[in-house]
Amino acid sequence: MEITEVRIFLKEGQDKKLKAYATLTFDRSFVVRNVKVIEGNKGLFVAMPSRRLKEACPKCGFKNVMRSKYCNQCAAALPQGEPRPMRMPGDDTARQSEHKDIAHPITAEFREYIQKKVLDAYEDEKRRGPSQVGVSTFRTEIEEDNDIEL
Numbered sequence: 202m203e204i205t206e207v208r209i210f211l212k213e214g215q216d217k218k219l220k221a222y223a224t225l226t227f228d229r230s231f232v233v234r235n236v237k238v239i240e241g242n243k244g245l246f247v248a249m250p251s252r253r254l255k256e257a258c259p260k261c262g263f264k265n266v267m268r269s270k271y272c273n274q275c276a277a278a279l280p281q282g283e284p285r286p287m288r289m290p291g292d293d294t295a296r297q298s299e300h301k302d303i304a305h306p307i308t309a310e311f312r313e314y315i316q317k318k319v320l321d322a323y324e325d326e327k328r329r330g331p332s333q334v335g336v337s338t339f340r341t342e343i344e345e346d347n348d349i350e351l
């Protein structure tokens with residue numbers, strides 16, 4: 202499988218951890234959007250599109266963001282027993298543990314390949330400067346972190 206197109210959408214405010222969104226086309230036939238370029242402690246890495254996990258309150262059923270201590274609806278203490286999931290290499294933000302990837306590579310080789318393609322395209326785009334047209338049209342399409350219910 203090959204990445205046949207990478208479109209990079211730089212984010213304003215380059216001091217923030219989220220540097221850009223990317224849209225990837227695989228084999229000219231499959232598109233994945235909301236791929237993110239993130240500045241981690243060990244440099245840039247690519248995060249696959251993800252959804253924020255939610256957990257139902259055992260008392261009232263209100264869906265709270267994972268690992269909340271108290272229910273936002275009824276203020277009941279929420280169970281905290283669950284161990285933290287394994288983190289992928291490079292995903293070193295605490296936020297990642299509350300998110301589930303929607304689409305992701307399953308081999309280290311392909312993860313490397315995606316990462317290189319996206320980061321190369323990101324560096325190119327940065328050198329070229331933000332494309333105002335691309336940024337503004339894309340922004341309306343982004344649905345960031347859609348919630349998923351467990």
Ligand SMILES: [Zn+2]
Pocket residue numbers: 258259260261262263272273274275276277
């Ligand atoms: Zn509750």
